[in-house]
Amino acid sequence: MKRSILLLTAVFVLTLFGTAMAASYTGPAIKAKLASEEIEGDFMTVWARNFSDHMKKWSGGKIEIEVYPYGTLGTTGDINELAQMGVVQFVFSDHAWISSFVPQAQALALNYIFPTEKVPEVLDHMAKNGEFMPLLEKAFRQNDLVPLSIMFEGWQWMTSKKPIKSLDDIQGLKLRLMSSKLLVEGYQAYGAAPTPMSYGEVYSGLQMGLIDAQVNPLFAIYSMKFYEVQDYVTQLKSEPFIGIPTVNQEFFDGLTKEAQTEMRRFWIDAIVPAGNWITERNMSDMEKMKKAKPALKFYTLDDATIAKFKAQAETVYPKYPEIGGEGAQKVLDALLKDIENAKKALGVK
Structure with missing residues (x-):
């Protein structure tokens, strides 16, 4: 499993490098910093390093991007602020933590708006053909990103620590979430008691009983060892975790057009290969957790229960335009339109 993940990554990087060599970088030498929201070996840091390696090779060694894993430059909130200020030039964050600076990004935090299959392909189609990304960029640029x-x-x-098989089971649950007003509203609609908390504090929070539960993708549950102090892992099929590689606006606009184009091209072309990589990685980490803790139970909600969760999630949708701020309704309309167009193009229900 690990070997196939590494092979998939290597094939993507080599393919991208081969096609990119037609470009000849004529700009100045650049040294930049990229702060990752995740620890060494996890998705954001792995793909940040792929990006760094690619840009160095593409530029003939003239563009050097140093990657800083989670904790080396501060917490999740800190690194987004550092990117906004230009102290670091790049940050790899997610749709929730970045929302403290770009509230419109919380459209991606709405539950049950994505299909349950081919999410990387849907995002790829959106990024290449849709209206959402240009509007999101406009919102980011208003905040120097x-x-x-x-x-x-x-x-x-x-x-x-208890099984979650219905809405009743989540009532009053002290649940750690990422810092996003819309996420808090969403899980409150299910009846939980959401508690935003820094990534690095989650394990001790669970261990000490400050929180009862938490939400994260499988690789994070494994690498941060949350499973050690939990007994159940439940899939609501409500929320894909979406990372947003981001660059400081002043720095980016100061680059040559060819460098800007190559940076965008790398990340857009990486959507599907990276999605395949993490899908395989998540399955591998699930097996590792089962082996390390045989008593750990994995459970996916049935369709009838998911329908009840979805009905509650939809009560939050009207709150997004106010929470999302200026232009939020246009952002949401474009997002929903792009998802539907992608589903039609891909034959996804």
Whole structure:
């Protein structure tokens, strides 16, 4: 499994490098910093390093991007602010944490708006053909940032100390979420008691009983060892975890057009290969958790229960335009339109 993941990554990087060599970078030498929201070996840091390697090779060694894994430059909130200020030139964050700076990005936090299959392909179609990304970029630029892509990191899973098989089971549950007003509204609609908390504090929060449960993709549950202090892992099929590689606007606009184009091209072309990579990685990490803790139970909600969760999630949709701020309704309309167009093009229900 690990070997096939590495092979998939290598094939993508070599293919991209081969096609990119037709470009000849004529700009100045550049040294930049990229802060990742995740630890070494996890999705964001792995693909940030792929990006760094690619840009160095493409530019003949003239563009050097140093990658800083989670914790080396601060917490998830800190690194987004550093990128906005230009202290670091790039940040790889997610749709929730970046929303403190770009509230419109919370459209991606609405539950049950994506299909349950081919999410990387849907995002790829959106990025290449849709109206959402240009509107999202406009919102980012109003906050001194530029989004380069939208990346699927797997579905969010809820871990807990008790089984979650119905809406009744989630009532009053002290649940750690990423910092996003819309996410909090969404899980409150299910009856939970959401508690935003820094990524690095989640394990101790679970261990000490400050929170009962938390939400993250499988690779994070494994690498951050949350499963050690939880007994159940539940899939609501409600929320794909979406990463947004982002660059400081002033820095990006100061690059040559060829460098800007290559950076965008790398991240857009990476959506599907990276989605395949993380899907395989998540399955591998699930097996590792089962082996490390045989008593750990994995559960996916049935269709009837999902329908009840979805009905509650839809009560939150009207709140997004106010929470999302200026231009939010246009962003949401474009997102929903892009998803529907992608589903039709891909034959997805």
